[in-house]
């Protein structure tokens with residue numbers, strides 16, 4: 001007598017579950033895992049949403065609309081938050097933050113169960129530690145009504161984004177498909193582009209510090225015209241702290257513009273760089289142009305909330321893209337210290353760094 005298909009399903013599913021589950025759950029891979037990689041992208045996208053919500057909240061000065069934390073006016077569904085812009089901005093920032101926290105827990109578990117690269121699993125744990133710290137800083141900022149905590153919270157947000165971008169990059173085909181040549185010329189080019197990338201990342205970070213100070217001291221419009229000052233000069237005629245910060249921000253933007261363009265061009269035209277790094281260099285350049293355009297539009301629109309918040313978000317993206325591109329040039333160095341398991345050992349590939357490999 002024939003069987004209904006679902007009977008077969010009932011028949012085989014337990015067998016499969018009995019034979020495979022532990023193996024499936026315990027396989028550690030160093031090769032590309034699409035589901036895990038996509039999870040990394042989703043986490044990255046949710047952090048970008050979180051940064052935009054935070055930037056918007058700061059721009060419209062709604063950081064203190066709820067005096068309490070972790071609840072908002074003693075509730076997770078405070079009255080009126082869906083209809084009032086300020087309440088919506090701050091409460092949605094908190095809700096997205098909580099979601100990102102949960103996603104980070106999932107990331108740690110997923111990496112722990114399935115990823116063979118020990119350094120990547122360690123980065124997963126760091127992600128979780130940072131998201132907890134970042135939440136605590138945000139909460140302390142509210143409970144103490146502290147501007148200093150707000151600034152540290154704003155800076156750490158971008159560091160956190162860079163960390164998650166590193167994890168997402170290491171999980172992506174961009175990383176897995178980059179097989180840099182070990183020839184002396186390729187090694188020298190890689191080292192040069194890596195050093196260059198570190199410098200640009202450092203200058204971007206300095207730019208972030210200047211920008212955070214400028215923003216929290218309400219000095220965004222200290223030079224109210226762009227690209228020239230109201231006197232028609234490039235360098236301000238009169239000076240105070242706000243004008244100094246504003247001018248420093250513009251000067252650093254010029255240095256970054258030239259530096260990133262030259263770096264990207266070097267990467268794109270080099271015969272020794274991977275297709276992935278060339279693509280990332282083009283994307284970084286595009287983000288740079290958008291950043292300058294958004295910066296100009298803040299001044300021209302006299303700090304309209306949308307372009308101002310988008311400038312913060314895009315600035316974070318520029319830092320993360322620059323750092324990710326730099327990190328890609330660290331691949332030969334990282335794999336020299338912590339080599340991935342040999343290719344072709346397929347699903348059960350194990351890293352020599354993973355404890356389970358020692359037992360094998």
Ligand code: HEM
Pocket residue numbers: 059154155204207208211212214215216218219220221226249250252253256257288291292294295296298299303308311312315316318
């Ligand atoms: C590579 C270039 C640039 C980068 C990376 C950058 C980055 C940033 C960041 C991250 C912030 C916000 C800091 C925070 O509170 O978290 C900011 C604020 C600001 N940026 Fe830029 N920026 C760049 C270029 C420019 C340019 C060309 C202008 C044009 C004048 C500009 C104008 C501003 C202004 C006015 C603010 C303060 C907004 C406010 O008052 O809320 N930026 N920038």
